[in-house]
Amino acid sequence: MEKILWIDDDYFHIQSLLNLVQKKGYEVDYALTAADGYIKAKNWKDYKIIIVDIILPLHNHSEVLTDTVKSWDAEGYPGIGFLKWLLLDLHVECPVIVLSVIEDLLDKYDLKNLGVSDVITKTGLGPTMLTERLSKYLLLDKG
Amino acid sequence: MLGDLNREQELSLLNFFDEMTSKKDLESLLDFVIEHAPDLLGVKRCSIYLRPEFVAQFDGSLVDDPELNIIPAETIKEEFIVLARTNYPEKQQYIGKIFYEIGADLTGWVFKTGQTLKLINAHDPEELHKIDPNLKPSIRYVSVEIDKFPPEKFPVLYLPLFSKSRIIGVLKLHWPTNPDGLNETDQKIGMIIGHIIASLIQKDQILKDQKDTILSLANLGAEGKPIEVCKSITAHARKMLNCQHVDLYLLDENGKCINLSFRDGNIYEKSPSLAYCAGEGLIGWVYKTGKPLIIDDVREYLKKHEINDNLLLQISDGPTKYQKAYGDMEVIGRSKGYISEIKHKSPLLAVPVLAKDNTVQGVLVAHFISKRTPPRIEPFNRTDLKQITTFASTLSLSFHNDITKKKSDLLLRLSHSESLSDLYALVARELPGLIRCSDCFVFEVDKNSDQTPLKLKASSRGIFDLSYEFGQDKTGLAALSEKTLVISHFGIRILQDDLNWYLSNNPDDLLEGLLDDEENIVGIIQLRHGRKCNEETQNKFTKFTQELRISNINGLPSSNLDVYLDKGAKPSFSFAAIPIIKEENGELGGMITFGREYAHVPFSQDEIMFVEAIASSLAPIIDLLKLRNSRRYLLVTLAHEFTTPLTSLRSYIENIDIASENIKDINIMAKRLLDQLERLEMTSETILAVAGAKELGRKFSKHSLYRPIAESIKPFVEEAHFLGCEIDKPKALNPDGFPTLEMSLGELILAFSNIIQNAVKYSFRPPQEHRRYRFISIKGNWVDPTESYYRIEFQNYGVGITETEINKKLIFQPFYRGILSSDRRRTGSGLGLAYAYKVVTEIHNGSITANSKHISGDAWLTTISVQLPIRQPTDKRKREDNGKDPMDR
16 A cells, blocks of 8 residues: 655644545555654655645654754754755655645745645645645546 | 254254144244344345245235235246345335246255356256256246346345245345355255245145145045045045055954055055054054054064064154164065065154044055155154044044944844844844944843843854853843843953852852853853943943953952853953843843953943944834734734644545445544534634633533543543553542532633643653653642642643743743743644633632653653632632532532
């Protein structure tokens, strides 16, 4: 089964967003912190796409905080540091999707130029719309 | 007859006349010479002839003097005018006729006595060649036919009046009685008189001749940019000062001198001269003190670069005293833009370039070495000084204007800053260039800090590693709250023993400790009443002024003390500080400290006032920007708090539709839908209550305390499990279980929910050895044997709360984010505990406290205790309304 990596501290509350994608045969692996995402994203080849929220806690204090992860705090939003690491250092080849609440951040950090495949705002988002947005990366049957 | 004059007498005489500066002085002198020359020199008659162009420079006033009745200036051409003559009581009567014309260049002419003056037609090369083979007909020589003038029967001495190698006239002395003609002494005295007249005429001439230029320069200074003024000055200097060139050394923002001379179209900017032109030595230097200007850094520079030790820049006021101090030396070479060697009688004239507030901007140096002019007895006179001072003043004015404009710009830009970091950086970056201090630091008062009230926000030297900061406990805040101005001097590192010694000897002094990561004192700032500024500033800032006075390691009194902001960094040199006082409440908002002035002189009142103006304008700007940030932060927070549950709601509803055939799935989703709705309501209720938009405590009823606790747990059980911890079942440690009391049930549930939500959010899975802490526990028990108060303790293992946050009850303030949970500040509303505090204390007359105990690493055991009165009326109004006895549990 193909997998999706979702890094978002709100995952617990909005996991139902991916319900439809899951029904179409994708497994969702999640990370609630940047530190957890750091570990899981190293195996990016296991994932079809990676979904990242910009507003993330750095770690949950029981996780090992590496210098790399610690440096992301300087970005203001650890998610931005995480994205840069993901795209510029790790050079992931799978699509990276940003899912966040705050739209102006997306403009401010010029995420598209960073190499982000798509930017999706949470406002008004539901499983159907999300599935539609992801379909071009996951080759889902829109029907 | 006067005897031979020695050199000192000559100079004395010259200096005496040199003090005469006005046109009136000149007239008096001429009268004096005419009147006394016959007696002094034993001559029959004395006449002074001046070139008309010089006479014409006297604004016509001398020429048109009715007493003299000299013909108007415009009619005089190519002539000398007799301005004074003895034996003509009516001196105005002997005027107007041309005796002879004379050439433009009479240099070197000496008219010997007893001979007829023979001049030749200067247009004739052959004739010229007879006088001097070097003379060329292209020069405008006009022949003088002396024969046209009746030859004198007695010896005549013609002495040219020189002014800086230019002949401006002729002094003619008639000796009727000396059969031997004129001896050398006569000639010398005549020369002296001629020189005096020449210098005075020259002085007046310059003032008149260059009046327009000077005014123009002044205008340039008032309107032009310093760089343009520099160019203009360089262009005019040679003509006006009759010197070879001028050099301009200006202090840059680092206190180093840079050479900004403009010569041959080249700008000698940032030449190697900056290596030796440190600014400190320039301050206080006064022209003609006889003390040469020596820039100490030269020697350091020499050592560093292993250069010939003759490399010195020394500026003297004249050869005599210069020689006394330094022997025969003059500039004999230059290398790469700086003076490389000084050997003998360096004819330099230098004046400081001062801004209006008397801060030294640089030095203007005129070089009187010229291949075209012969060495002069007196390289500089008062006129030269006046001229160069005019230049320097013009430049100063330009700098002053420039600085004033920059100051205005800074204040304007401050008010338009978009962020606090920009604001602080702007001040730190710009201030040293405007008040000429070495460093600038901007601090902000952070009352929420658990260690220090002052946080370094920006510095002119970049942002330091803020591993340790000003202040120790609350001492500093208390001291600073009294609006004291801290003037700190730094210079030596304080060792712990010295600090103890100082403290034991000066128990009344306030101390600010600088602690490193291990809480070792690495430096202190000591505050003590005293004064350091100049008198004016002192008067203005008496109540703010304090001075550091401390003994150094050797026990000797010292005004120095080090502050090391970083172990690897250079010490901070901070001499003065201005508090940023908030106008509305007089509280200290921050502080601007600035480093020492380059020249060890107090800051001027202008400078202090400027910094004060910045400080005054900063407080409201900081507040405004903070408010703006808070507003944005609030909106973002709210958007985030609402968007997540709304997204969930939408998802569940869509999923219910998708899973419409599976009842079990629908039930699960419906339950989650309800959970999300409750969460949304909880957020909304919390915001409304904390904002004061909703009246709390309207509905009281009697319930067991167990109920609100149990209700508040439900929404978080699953989430806690998801995060690796469990919410334990509430336990009453007292045998009779949880008590019953009158309560506003819904609000108490929400209050407890917020506490539990925080506990869940800040919990993390404990390691194996602390496995027992995996539970978020809720325990109840009586506070005291009389069973008046019941306490419920919510305890979790995870991110902790610092002692300061607990003592100051910061965590119960709306929007407050814990220091230790800073990386989580981007999620959550920051209103939960504020709501709980309000409900418990205001509605239920209880109290709420926090405690956090460090376990290991990042892990803390945090307890939120809620104490509720059981036997006391919770709310008299409600009690009367429902008539129930709240004592009944």
